Amino acid sequence: MSTPAEASPEAGRPTAATAASPATPQPHVDPNPKRRGEQTALFLFIAVPFVALVAAVPMAWGRVLNWHDLVIAFVLYMISGLGITVGFHRFFTHGSFRANRPLTIALAVAGSLAVEGPVLRWVSDHRRHHAFSDREGDPHSPWRYGETVPALMKGLFYAHMGWLFDPENTNPQRYAPDLLRDRGVMFVSRAFGPLVIASMGLPALLGFLITGTWQGAATAFFWGSLVRVGLLHHVTWSINSICHAMGERPFKSRDRSGNVWWLALLSFGESWHNLHHADPTCARHGVLRGQIDSSARVIWFFEKFGWATNVRWPDTTRLAARRA
Template sequence: MTPMLTPEETTTTQAAAAAHPRVIPAVAEVRQKVKQDLRMGRAYQQGRINWITTIAMGLFHVGAIAALFFFSWKNLLAFAVMYFFAINVGIGMAYHRLLTHRGYKTPKWVEYFLTMCGTLALEGGPIFWVATHRVHHQNSDDEGDPHTPHDGSWWAHAGWILSGRALHSETALLGRYAPDLTRDPVHVWLSKYHWVPLTISGILLGVIGGLATHSVMGGISMILWGTFLRVTVGLHATWLVNSATHMWGKRRFQTKDDSRNNWWVALLTGGEGWHNNHHAHPVSARHGLAWYEFDVNYYGIWLLSKIGLAKKIQIAKFDPHDPKPAGA
């Protein structure tokens, strides 16, 4: 994806270029700066630890371990329900296939609800997530890729989150890769306050758990399972898409990167593990392209279409005897 100027910048620079032809090189410089600013590979990071992120991740991992000492079927149910809405609905269906690649369309209120589910995963707001993923596709397994295993398997998995520049609050910079979202005040709000839905859901889980067990400990244990353990498992599941599916698995398509189809990552993420399929046909809302490639996230999109809440669903078309990436 080519870096984009905001509409205001485009109008200003076009007018300036018309009045003063010599301004055109300056426009090129701006575009080049945008490209440089959004290169997120290890070589472009400053090497320091993001202490706020690292401490937060550490606390969630401690909470996840603590949850294992408070098993109950109610807590497991809370984990499963919250995991489905955060990872399958929020990350897979919303952040990835809807917002990043526009593989299908929904009414705005549905888009906002799905996006809110994505904030429950603690993977940042929609603008940060979408911009980062679009940069990944532009520089996949090349210089500037935010999380390529070429920079190390640990870096690809979690190192890129724990160190380097923290871009979550730099909406203007990230917006150059997600101008469609920065023009939408709801997405801007969800990006700025992406922690609010997760906090509210945690409080509600505590209330539900307390009422269901008639004890404070019941509420705390449900928070541990439905928030801390669920978020931690979901983070690693998503991070495995960045790391494992660029190292292990099969390649149906000869893409320019190292993407692979990995069945066990697909199992953890609802279909995001069919990563070689995705990199070959990024706009396709369906990632599991064979009958045996289960794709829960696509089934959710299909279900929305059957009740009139999703349309213009993009499905990859290819010759199974001679599979080629889109545009090849």
């Protein structure tokens, strides 16, 4: 777990060395393994909405879902999703690599298309999360109400999306002073509204251009805008909720972050969450055999093209020291 200063980027911008640090986090002691009732409740919370979404696809095919809807939704999911994982998270928040200026702005724009908030607020909230992970002060810990099944269900909902409606705001002067000093990034952050309109409107425009019909525009808007953004939101929020309530913990961390393998593809490798909290600035989260991390592969391509430098790839010594 890192303090805001440890999590701040070394990304071709001034670092957040001047950011105020909270009180030193104390080690978190893991509780006993969760009871069967907790596991059952978690399964229902996770599985039912996803099964409903999957079931809707064949039922809608040929009527309100066509090939161009899937292509548009897939491409924009990739762009906006990687904008969050590679851009907002690994680059802007944790400084896992340095980026040239065009890539810096492109990542800020791509992440904004996910409609998860301006880059300044997203980074500030996430740095605060790492400073107080699963303790008082964490903006979205699923354990905030206790460890009984009802408390966990309430906590999961809060960590998943309820925290977004909390009036408490993270202070960017404290957690993201480096972003505040970056004029280009701040311009993108302030342009969040127009970028949301573009993100939601582009699928409909593409659907109309491909089919020449208003129905094509409507179905593209439904799948490429509403479903795409909704799915991406829930995948992102699941890292906050599910990955702090269950999963394997092969590395030592001061919180309850776990690896949830079945979220890895949809989250572009973010659900290998235990290593991330054990070594927050590491550019690769899936470091063990068989752990697919597509975000790390994208960073690898950026490095090969010379757009990204000083990439913090896993170090065997650091990994060995963090093994549980």
